[in-house]
Amino acid sequence: MGGLGGLKFKQTKNQRNKPRSLWPKIVLGAMIFGLGYVGYTNYPVILAKIAGKPSAAQIEELLAEPLSSSLTVNEFKVPAKFVEIVEVNVRNVETFDKRDGVVFYRATGSAVARLTASGAAIGKDVEGQIGANAQRLDYRSAVTAVYSRFQAHSAMADVPAGTQYPLGFEVVLRVVDGNAVLVDGRVSSNN
Known part of the structure; x- marks a missing residue:
């Protein structure tokens, strides 16, 4: 057995150029396609998990316009151009519902509206x-x-101009591409 250790095997030219099997490439391509399809169909869920709950700052910015157009004084709906939202306080943000991979959140809080005229x-x-x-x-x-x-x-x-009114709100929203989007809501006032 001692004389066989020095033997070297050579590959012939035909052995080196022999085509390899396509099955590993087909399996790899199918796996990549499958992962891409699963990622595409679950994109909203994945994005919501990455983005998480909307922040209080996002909600405050989102609600500035809807709150200004919902002030009612003595049963008169004040035009939004005469209302300034002075303060928005988000008290609570919680998961409200999950439908078809989309997560909806409920946010509650209070705001202060001021008449500009x-x-x-x-x-x-x-x-x-x-x-x-x-x-x-x-x-x-x-x-x-x-x-x-x-x-x-x-x-x-x-x-008089500058009169302030407290508002309460309860809204339903969701996160789309990392931004909070208003779905539904209601505003209440004590005047």
């Missing part, structure tokens, strides 16, 4: 809008507009 100025603005649109209104719309004008004057006449 006096009630008299708001009433005059409503009156001016009605006058400018009077020719384009049908009968029903004109009656609604006149009632809105009357309501604005009676509800807002004595309200």
Whole structure:
């Protein structure tokens, strides 16, 4: 046996150029395709896990516009251009529902809205809008507009600029591409 240790085996040219089996490449390609498909179909779930719950800062920024358009004073819905949201406090953010791989969150909290104009100025603005649109209104719309004008004057006449109103909110939102998106919600006020 001692004489066999010095033997060397040579590969011939035909052995080196012999085509390898395609099965390992097919299996590897199928695995990559399968992982890509699973990742694509579960993208919202994966993104929500990466992004996690929306932060309080994201929610505060998201709610600034909807809160300003939901202030009602003495049963008169104040136009959003006369409302400034001074403060938003998110108290609680919790998982609300999971549907089809999408996670929905419920956020509750409070806000403070401030009027940027006096009630008299708001009433005059409503009156001016009605006058400018009077020719384009049908009968029903004109009656609604006149009632809105009357309501604005009676509800807002004595309200000074800078008056603040507390608001409470409960909203449902979800995370899309790392950003909070409002799905539904309600705002309550004590005035």
